[in-house]
Amino acid sequence: DGGITQSPKYLFRKEGQNVTLSCEQNLNHDAMYWYRQDPGQGLRLIYYSQIVNDFQKGDIAEGYSVSREKKESFPLTVTSAQKNPTAFYLCASNLAGYTSSYNEQFFGPGTRLTVL
């Protein structure tokens, strides 16, 4: 079945450690996105990528890094520079191009990161 997978589902990190969240899609979508969700808040954009080997900062990129070496994969690294990383992280994708505004975004199941 086509969809987006994220792993792990739960992740615990000690302060000062970098961790990488995985996001894979088999929908043949060009565009991929990372959002962060805090309790009682909407989703906020961290990074996005419209094409392989290219990505752009979103609204809250500080303390995060990404790569887009393959169309299917868009991993997110939460670095030690991120001051408050405990949150729920959601990966999304959609078709790019002239239909991109119209098409809905598909979301993965999310990764819940907790800093100990």
Next chain:
Amino acid sequence: AQKVTQAQTEISVVEKEDVTLDCVYETRDTTYYLFWYKQPPSGELVFLIRRNSFDEQNEISGRYSWNFQKSTSSFNFTITASQVVDSAVYFCALRGSQGNLIFGKGTKLSVKP
């Protein structure tokens, strides 16, 4: 600037009641796209509907209906005869200039039996 406001933080109803979730948006674009998503306790966002700015026709899908009014910049969502399975957080969103979605803070709906 683009912005989505969902003023209702939490709503609690009893099963079979009708409930309306409000969404007000701000954008300077003449063409824009609005979305509603449902987030059940599992966390994954489920797409419900999209609406483009040049189609003001209201839409009904089973117990769900949406009222889009450009004059008041609103895109409200009504659930008729609510059920316990409707309990979730509902997000209204506006498509941003980079293809991303700009979300409201969500409305948590609790439907009690």
